[in-house]
Amino acid sequence: xxxxxxxxxxxxxxxxxxxIVGEETIKRRLLDLGLIEGTSIKPVLISPSxxxxxxxxxxxxxxxxxxxxxxxxVK
Amino acid sequence: MNFFMSKKEKISxxxxxxxxxxxxxxxLAGNPNVGxxxxxxxxxxxxxxxxxxxxxTVANATGYFExxxxxxxxxxxxxxxxxxxxxEEEEIARNYICFGNPDATVVVVDATSLERNLxxxxxxxxxxDNLIICVNLLDEAKKKKITIDLEALSNILKVPVVGVIxxxxxxxxxxxxxxxxxxxxxxxxxKIYQIQYQENIEKAINQVKEIIMEQxxxxxxxxxxxxxxxLDGEVRILKEIEKQLHIxxxxxxxxxxxKKEALETLEKEGIYPKEFKExxxxxxxxxxxxxxxKVCQFENKDYxxxxxxxxxxxxxxxxxxxxxILFLLLIFWITIVGANYPSQFxxxxxxxIQEKLIEFATYIHCPEWLSNMLILxxxxxxxxxxxxxxxxxxxxxxxxxxxxxxxxLPRIAFNMDGFxxxxxxxxxxxxxxxxxxxxxxxxxxxxxxxxxxxxxxIAILTxxxxxxxxxxxxxxxxxxxxxxxTIEGIASSIISTIAVMGVIILGIMMTLIISKILSKTxxxxxxxxxxLELPPYRKPQFLKVLVRSIFDRTIFILGRAIAVAAPxxxxxxxxxxxxxxxxxxxxxxxxxLDPLANLMGLDGxxxxxxxxxxxxxxxxxxxxxxxxxxxTSLVNMEDTFAIGEILRQNGWTILTAxxxxxxxxxxxxxxxxxxxxxxxxxxxxxxxxxxxxxTACGIVFCMLTSLVxxxxxx
Numbered sequence: 001x002x003x004x005x006x007x008x009x010x011x012x013x014x015x016x017x018x019x020i021v022g023e024e025t026i027k028r029r030l031l032d033l034g035l036i037e038g039t040s041i042k043p044v045l046i047s048p049s050x051x052x053x054x055x056x057x058x059x060x061x062x063x064x065x066x067x068x069x070x071x072x073x074v075k
Numbered sequence: 076m077n078f079f080m081s082k083k084e085k086i087s088x089x090x091x092x093x094x095x096x097x098x099x100x101x102x103l104a105g106n107p108n109v110g111x112x113x114x115x116x117x118x119x120x121x122x123x124x125x126x127x128x129x130x131x132t133v134a135n136a137t138g139y140f141e142x143x144x145x146x147x148x149x150x151x152x153x154x155x156x157x158x159x160x161x162x163e164e165e166e167i168a169r170n171y172i173c174f175g176n177p178d179a180t181v182v183v184v185d186a187t188s189l190e191r192n193l194x195x196x197x198x199x200x201x202x203x204d205n206l207i208i209c210v211n212l213l214d215e216a217k218k219k220k221i222t223i224d225l226e227a228l229s230n231i232l233k234v235p236v237v238g239v240i241x242x243x244x245x246x247x248x249x250x251x252x253x254x255x256x257x258x259x260x261x262x263x264x265x266k267i268y269q270i271q272y273q274e275n276i277e278k279a280i281n282q283v284k285e286i287i288m289e290q291x292x293x294x295x296x297x298x299x300x301x302x303x304x305x306l307d308g309e310v311r312i313l314k315e316i317e318k319q320l321h322i323x324x325x326x327x328x329x330x331x332x333x334k335k336e337a338l339e340t341l342e343k344e345g346i347y348p349k350e351f352k353e354x355x356x357x358x359x360x361x362x363x364x365x366x367x368x369k370v371c372q373f374e375n376k377d378y379x380x381x382x383x384x385x386x387x388x389x390x391x392x393x394x395x396x397x398x399x400i401l402f403l404l405l406i407f408w409i410t411i412v413g414a415n416y417p418s419q420f421x422x423x424x425x426x427x428i429q430e431k432l433i434e435f436a437t438y439i440h441c442p443e444w445l446s447n448m449l450i451l452x453x454x455x456x457x458x459x460x461x462x463x464x465x466x467x468x469x470x471x472x473x474x475x476x477x478x479x480x481x482x483x484l485p486r487i488a489f490n491m492d493g494f495x496x497x498x499x500x501x502x503x504x505x506x507x508x509x510x511x512x513x514x515x516x517x518x519x520x521x522x523x524x525x526x527x528x529x530x531x532x533i534a535i536l537t538x539x540x541x542x543x544x545x546x547x548x549x550x551x552x553x554x555x556x557x558x559x560x561t562i563e564g565i566a567s568s569i570i571s572t573i574a575v576m577g578v579i580i581l582g583i584m585m586t587l588i589i590s591k592i593l594s595k596t597x598x599x600x601x602x603x604x605x606x607l608e609l610p611p612y613r614k615p616q617f618l619k620v621l622v623r624s625i626f627d628r629t630i631f632i633l634g635r636a637i638a639v640a641a642p643x644x645x646x647x648x649x650x651x652x653x654x655x656x657x658x659x660x661x662x663x664x665x666x667x668l669d670p671l672a673n674l675m676g677l678d679g680x681x682x683x684x685x686x687x688x689x690x691x692x693x694x695x696x697x698x699x700x701x702x703x704x705x706x707t708s709l710v711n712m713e714d715t716f717a718i719g720e721i722l723r724q725n726g727w728t729i730l731t732a733x734x735x736x737x738x739x740x741x742x743x744x745x746x747x748x749x750x751x752x753x754x755x756x757x758x759x760x761x762x763x764x765x766x767x768x769x770t771a772c773g774i775v776f777c778m779l780t781s782l783v784x785x786x787x788x789x
Binding site for chain 1: 156157187188352353356357360362363379382387390391392395432485490491493494502542605608609
């Protein structure tokens with residue numbers, strides 16, 4: 001399957017994290033939240049202003065802005 | 076800047092330290108929002124503010140408790156998801172666990188999301204053996220039909236595990252027993268769980284570990300952890316280790332040589348330094364996942380579905396923002412209406428005492444000027460401030476904390492983040508702004524929740540652009556008299572509400588605009604990353620801890636207000652009573668300010684009242700009335716109609732009313748807020764800027780409306 005970012009998932013569509021890219025600080029923060037290869041992630045909420053979206057993974061709900069979420073590649 | 080936020084706490088801690096000598100020290104660690112502070116409060120009886128949104132632990136809070144004849148020192152360290160990166164909280168937490176030498180570290184974990192919490196637990200196992208895992212929120216887990224095998228968890232990690240429901244004090248008994256055992260039998264602890272990285276990484280770690288142990292006498296566990304950090308190349312952590320242990324790592328020739336060799340070998344095997352970190356983190360997360368799967372059972376896979384349903388409504392495009400506004404309006408309404416009665420009660424209470432005081436002063440033949448100065452000046456202003464400030468705060472803060480406890484505040488930040496991103500700021504600023512509606516001083520303190528120092532400072536500087544509880548009644552009074560005055564019945568209250576809403580919305584817009592301007596000028600920078608947890612909804616803890624902590628907050632703010640009100644009372648009295656050639660100082664100043672005031676569509680007395688009203692916005696109207704009525708002390712009038720008559724007689728028009736409303740929203744912060752800003756930023760410069768920004772806005776707005784009014788109307 002072609003690699004895409006988590007931003008391309010529609011609401012309720014499950015993706016499997018394949019890679020975290022990007023600048024060190026944000027990469028580290030995402031990793032710390034448990035976003036490693038193989039983690040399943042699902043966008044479930046969208047802010048009324050369109051951004052950020054809230055993602056469900058590892059049993060928690062985390063809001064991430066588009067520009068940060070683009071670093072999360074999924075299969 | 077951050078040091079200043081913790082200064083007060085640190086000082087108070089030191090005092091307690093000298094008071095008592097403890098036998099054992101216990102660190103309390105955990106993710107944010109897992110109930111660490113509740114455990115802390117229940118054990119120590121201290122009122123550490125709970126909740127991650129307004130008073131989160133930025134420094135280590137310390138408390139003491141006695142158990143079976145021994146005194147324990149409990150250190151509440153900041154809640155973090157990890158201790159591997161270099162955010163401020165993580166640094167404080169890591170340093171304490173590593174170098175604070177606690178006899179035991181209790182890691183509080185959330186039973187409803189054990190897996191993610193185990194990530195932190197595993198990271199801590201790399202540092203210390205004296206660990207206790209405290210699984211909290213078992214009741215919430217039960218509700219979501221999650222069962223956790225505590226025994227299995229204990230067997231896997233080889234550390235004691237206790238289950239508790241922190242808000243029920245009784246359940247903490249097991250934890251106490253466990254703490255005692257671990258502290259007393261430190262030496263007997265078995266080798267606890269150790270994270271195994273992939274083979275070649277383990278080899279590299281061992282190489283570095285050996286050279287470190289050769290060079291310095293450090294025990295194996297610590298040496299292993301240091302080796303990982305050496306390979307990781309995190310300079311900040313390494314420097315801290317060097318400082319704390321008085322060793323050299325970064326510039327140590329032999330260690331550096333071994334490190335380079337080890338990294339080269341890894342590189343040959345396809346692991347580049349950049350990926351090293353990722354591999355380490357992944358191993359830990361995967362381990363946590365594995366363990367989590369073994370000990371947790373989800374009978375109901377869809378345990379979060381109810382929360383999601385609520386979330387879908389509260390953050391929906393259609394209803395999200397209207398519901399938010401409704402919630403806030405409801406809180407303000409309850410606060411303003413509810414505060415009336417206790418305020419009246421306090422007024423009459425203090426009024427009766429005042430009469431007694433005057434009688435007493437006459438009885439002891441106190442000179443009239445002195446008794447007037449002290450009673451009508453200092454005492455009256457002081458009690459006035461208490462009467463008008465205490466009730467609304469005592470109502471607003473508990474209500475706000477209920478929203479906080481429910482877990483709704485992060486949703487507000489989520490809803491509004493888009494707007495704040497455009498202003499290069501954080502959505503969390505919205506929460507501090509909401510607090511500002513209650514009290515700007517609290518809003519400023521609340522800015523601690525914003526991680527980026529730049530965004531935090533912007534939030535502090537702009538907080539005063541929304542009106543607080545102290546300004547609402549004044550806005551409403553003016554709107555009722557002048558804007559809705561000609562209309563009768565319900566329509567009148569609707570129009571005055573719209574007018575008040577209008578200036579508030581203007582305030583919110585200005586917050587965004589000024590934030591943007593600051594981001595482009597003196598506080599240049601892009602909006603930092605925004606990662607925000609939306610925690611599960613929880614039933615608020617109405618009782619004890621909550622109410623007490625709220626009263627703490629209220630009384631704390633009130634204390635600051637009183638400190639300013641007393642001298643201000645004296646000044647106001649002097650200004651009204653001392654005069655040159657029959658003109659009071661007040662009038663002289665008002666005349667001096669008149670030209671500027673006229674340009675702003677106000678008069679000199681109004682401006683003087685705002686300046687003298689700096690201890691509390693609530694006394695601005697009483698000062699204005701005092702001036703107009705040629706009185707010598709503050710004037711309390713309940714009758715809106717009568718107030719309107721006086722104001723009209725003194726030349727107020729619709730323009731004056733609009734400008735007074737504008738200036739009420741946009742003017743310098745009250746003295747309490749200024750003091751708080753100084754405390755939080757630690758800088759007079761930023762305090763001055765926070766003074767100038769809203770004032771400049773107010774002057775410009777008032778001049779503009781006057782100009783427009785004079786061109787088009789008169």
